[in-house]
Amino acid sequence: MSACLDIRDLSAVLPNGQRVLRSVSLSVQPGEVRALVGESGAGKTMIGKAVLGVLPSSVRIVEGDMLLEGEDLGRLEPKARRTLIGARTALIPQDPLTALNPSRRIGSQMTDRLVRILGWSGERADTRIRQLLDEVQIRDPDRVLKSYPHELSGGMRQRVLIAAAFAAEPRLIVADEPTTALDVTVQKQILRLIAQLQRDHGTAILFVTHDLGVVAKISQKVSVLYAGKVVEEAETAALFAAPQHPYTRALMAATPRYTDPFASLKPVDEAVLAGLAAEIAAADQAWRRPHG
Amino acid sequence: MDERRAPRRGVSPRLWLAGGWLLLALLAAIFAPLVAPQDPLAQDLMLERLPPFWLDGAEPGYWLGTDSLGRDLLSRLIFGGRIAFIVAFAAAIATCLVGSTLGLISGYFGGWADRIISRIVDVWMAFPPVLFAILLVAVLGTGLSSVIIAIAVIDWTRFCRVIRAETMGQSRMDYVENARIAGYGRIGIMLREVLPNVVPSIVALLSLEMGIAVIVEAILSFVNLSISTDDPTWGGIIAEGRISIHQAWWVLVFPLITLILTVLSFSQFGEALKTRFDPVLR
Numbered sequence: 238m239s240a241c242l243d244i245r246d247l248s249a250v251l252p253n254g255q256r257v258l259r260s261v262s263l264s265v266q267p268g269e270v271r272a273l274v275g276e277s278g279a280g281k282t283m284i285g286k287a288v289l290g291v292l293p294s295s296v297r298i299v300e301g302d303m304l305l306e307g308e309d310l311g312r313l314e315p316k317a318r319r320t321l322i323g324a325r326t327a328l329i330p331q332d333p334l335t336a337l338n339p340s341r342r343i344g345s346q347m348t349d350r351l352v353r354i355l356g357w358s359g360e361r362a363d364t365r366i367r368q369l370l371d372e373v374q375i376r377d378p379d380r381v382l383k384s385y386p387h388e389l390s391g392g393m394r395q396r397v398l399i400a401a402a403f404a405a406e407p408r409l410i411v412a413d414e415p416t417t418a419l420d421v422t423v424q425k426q427i428l429r430l431i432a433q434l435q436r437d438h439g440t441a442i443l444f445v446t447h448d449l450g451v452v453a454k455i456s457q458k459v460s461v462l463y464a465g466k467v468v469e470e471a472e473t474a475a476l477f478a479a480p481q482h483p484y485t486r487a488l489m490a491a492t493p494r495y496t497d498p499f500a501s502l503k504p505v506d507e508a509v510l511a512g513l514a515a516e517i518a519a520a521d522q523a524w525r526r527p528h529g
Numbered sequence: 530m531d532e533r534r535a536p537r538r539g540v541s542p543r544l545w546l547a548g549g550w551l552l553l554a555l556l557a558a559i560f561a562p563l564v565a566p567q568d569p570l571a572q573d574l575m576l577e578r579l580p581p582f583w584l585d586g587a588e589p590g591y592w593l594g595t596d597s598l599g600r601d602l603l604s605r606l607i608f609g610g611r612i613a614f615i616v617a618f619a620a621a622i623a624t625c626l627v628g629s630t631l632g633l634i635s636g637y638f639g640g641w642a643d644r645i646i647s648r649i650v651d652v653w654m655a656f657p658p659v660l661f662a663i664l665l666v667a668v669l670g671t672g673l674s675s676v677i678i679a680i681a682v683i684d685w686t687r688f689c690r691v692i693r694a695e696t697m698g699q700s701r702m703d704y705v706e707n708a709r710i711a712g713y714g715r716i717g718i719m720l721r722e723v724l725p726n727v728v729p730s731i732v733a734l735l736s737l738e739m740g741i742a743v744i745v746e747a748i749l750s751f752v753n754l755s756i757s758t759d760d761p762t763w764g765g766i767i768a769e770g771r772i773s774i775h776q777a778w779w780v781l782v783f784p785l786i787t788l789i790l791t792v793l794s795f796s797q798f799g800e801a802l803k804t805r806f807d808p809v810l811r
Contacts, residue, residue, distance in 0.1 A: 289710045294640075323712025336703040340725040340808050349721075350711045385808045 239307040240264040241409050241441040242288060247301035248524070249287065249465075257283055257296060259466040259520055265409065268439040270432075272452040272473065274488075275462035281445040283465070285411040288443065290322050306408060323354055327402035329412040329431070333394035333419075337386035344382030347401050355405055369400035372437070373430050392423040396430065403434050410435075412444045416451065428454060449492050453477055461485050464517050483509045544801035547794035554791055558610035566590050567601035569608040569761050574599050578777040594779045596769055602780060605761040606787055612755075612762050613791065615673065616746040617739040620680035624742075625735050627681060628688020633727065635689065636696025637719045647693070650686045658683050662745055666754045676755055680742050687741075688734055692727055699726045729806040736799025740792035747788055763788050 242265040249258040258280050265271040273281045286292045288303060290310070303310045305325060310318055330336040338346055344366070351362035370378040373396040386394060395415065402410050412431065416424040432455050435442055444456055452459055452473060459476050461469040461484065469482040480486045487509040493502055557564050567590065576599040579591050587594065593602040635646040662679050669675035699705065700723060708718045743763075749755040750764025763784045770781030 291706050291709050319709075319712050322710060326710065328707060328710050330703050330707065332703060336707055338704045338722055338726070340728075341722075354712045387809050 240304070241267045241269070241306060242443065243302075243304040244284070244288070245302045245304075247284070247287065247298065247303065249283065249292070249296050249298045252295055252297075256521060256524070257465050258287070258298075259464070259517065260301070260524065261462075261465065261467055263460045263467060263470065265441045265443055267408065267441055269458065270435060270442045270444055270456040272444045272446060272456035272459045273462060274446055274449060274452050274459060276447060278464075279462040280465035281447075281462055282413055284462075285328075285413050285443060285445050288322075288409075289326060289328060289411055290318060324405070325408045327405065327407040327410050329395075329399055329402045329410060329415040331414040331417055333391055333398055334386065336398055337394060339386055341385075342382065343384050343386065343389070343397055347382070347397070347404065350401070351405060365404055366400070369404050370397075372403075372434060373397075373400045375400070391419050392427065395419060395423075395427050399427070399430060399434065403438055403440065406438065407440060409441045409443065412442055414446055417447075431455065449489060461488070463513055466517060466520060468513070468516075484513055541801055543797050544805075547797035547801065550790055550794045551798060554610050554787075555614055557607045558614050561607045561611055565601075565604035565607045566592065567604045569600060569604040570759060572598040572600055578773070578780075580777070581779050581783075593783050594777065596766070596780045597773050597777065600761075602766070602783055605766055606763070606784060609761045609763045609766060609784070610787075612673070612760060613743050613746060616676055616680070617742045617795070620677045620684075620742040620745075621735050621738040623677060623681035624684045624738050625688055625731060628685035629692045629727075629731055631685070632689040632692030633696050633719060633724065636693040637700050637723055638715070639697075639700075643693070646689065650689050653683075653686045656683075659745075659748060662749060663752060663754060666749055671754055671756065673756055676746055676749055679749075680745050683745075684738065684741060687738065688731070691730060691734060695727045695730050696723055699723045729803045732806050733799040733803035736802060737796045740795030743788065743791055743795070 242263075244261055244263050247258050247261045248256055250256050261280075261284060263271065263273070263284075273284060275281050283292070283296065287298065288305070288310075292298070298311075305321060308321060310321070313321065337343070344363075347366045348359065348362040351357045351365065352359055357365070366382070367378050370381065375381050375393070375396055381389065381393065381397065389397070395418075399415075415431065416427050419427060428451060431442070434440070435455075442455075444451075446452060456473050459469075459471060459473050460467050461476075461482065463484055469476070469480065469485045471481070476485065477489075480489060484505070487505045491503050491505050573595075576588060576591065576595050577597055579588050579595040579599075580586055581594045581602075582589075582592050584594075591601050591603070593606070595601055596605070631646050635643045661683050665679040665682060666675050669678060705718060705722055708722050713721075746755060746762065747764030747767065750762040751768045753765075753768070755762055755764060766784040767781060767788070770777070770779075770784060774781050
């Protein structure tokens with residue numbers, strides 16, 4: 238069975254030649270949740286955007302392939318690529334406020350895509366949306382569908398976006414820090430909802446996060462990213478049981494624990510960062526030689 | 530949940546006052562032949578420089594007095610409103626169409642389109658607008674349509690700049706990216722997702738532009754470049770009033786008040802409309 242998403246040796250550069258993605262390889266099997274964990278600036282979101290075809294225009298992919306259900310995205314015509322990505326993927330974004338159009342009602346935003354892009358009848362789209370709203374435990378769909386985004390709370394907006402992401406039955410969902418902008422109590426509910434819908438619909442998820450606690454709860458596999466490079470990749474359980482790379486171990490050590498709330502926060506160890514810098518410099522050297 | 534649906538603010542006094550004056554002026558202009566007490570062009574040298582009604586020597590029926598040719602000032606102001614409003618609406622709409630379209634394209638597509646349009650705007654704005662207007666009308670010839678064309682040609686940059694900036698801000702929002710991922714085309718996103726969020730600004734600018742058009746028309750009339758016929762215009766009356774300021778101040782003051790009230794009302798009305806059109810502020 239071919240992978241739902243297969244990224245091979247993906248490298249991307251900024252206009253000044255600096256690499257932001259360093260030969261990234263990762264795959265997501267159908268129905269699997271793959272966590273992508275790293276600090277801010279590590280390139281987690283960049284990978285998500287690359288898959289969805291919305292990289293900022295300054296970032297250029299210079300090498301590597303992305304296969305979505307066996308189709309090589311790099312080889313498709315732009316239009317065919319857009320259609321494929323639109324039909325098979327969806328995004329659960331980080332900020333549920335800016336991800337909804339402020340001047341359109343929730344209902345019209347949610348059904349619009351099904352009707353205009355996928356060609357459903359209005360009635361079918363409406364039924365589908367209501368079914369999804371029920372799955373994300375929105376009890377008063379009539380009010381929500383009539384609302385403008387600013388009339389809903391952050392948690393409600395994120396539920397709406399989760400419902401919208403699953404509505405067209407995509408094969409792959411990129412969840413880009415979907416709980417970061419929410420407060421802690423809501424985070425837990427939202428995480429549980431995503432996990433629930435993921436299981437029910439059998440959708441593969443590329444789950445981008447900086448939170449190892451979230452990784453442990455939701456994912457089957459993890460890729461640890463540092464400076465655009467995958468430094469460790471493992472089954473989630475194995476990673477937590479025996480982290481191999483010193484950076485992973487340092488990240489885990491830096492995670493605050495509820496058992497000892499008065500312990501001071503530990504930054505990642507200097508020696509580990511120095512080691513990483515050397516590792517990345519060596520990788521860049523090796524990469525530059527054949528690429529000029 | 531309920532406090533989120535804050536009760537809609539009632540119509541603000543600002544909107545009432547501004548809208549009220551505009552409606553009054555507009556109705557008077559439309560029904561000018563019915564409401565004007567005198568023929569605006571009828572001269573009567575026996576009635577020259579009659580003062581307004583509360584001063585000694587005023588004649589009944591000449592509420593705001595007469596000018597140096599004995600023409601009724603109020604009637605001239607009412608008829609002058611016709612040209613002012615025609616110019617305001619036509620010029621503002623033309624300006625809005627050109628400026629908003631280019632601003633939307635420039636802000637949404639960025640890149641080359643943006644660079645070219647922005648440079649043109651920069652060069653355009655380097656011309657002094659009034660001089661530019663006088664020059665244009667001198668070339669196009671006087672008349673209603675050339676005044677309207679001149680205003681649109683000069684002032685589209687105002688719309689272009691503002692709408693470009695607004696569009697750029699909106700285009701960076703995640704909902705635009707989401708629409709890209711979902712597979713919408715660029716032009717579809719621009720028109721269906723971005724444009725509705727820019728409409729409040731367009732409405733506010735449109736109203737402001739009507740006020741500006743009234744001023745520009747008055748300036749052109751003042752320098753005798755507007756409408757070459759004998760039709761009274763506010764700028765023309767002001768020009769006449771300036772000459773006779775020492776003998777008949779009212780000929781200068783009343784058209785000035787009318788002009789200022791109208792321009793102020795347009796801009797206030799625009800601001801008030803903006804908040805009503807904006808789903809977040811509303």
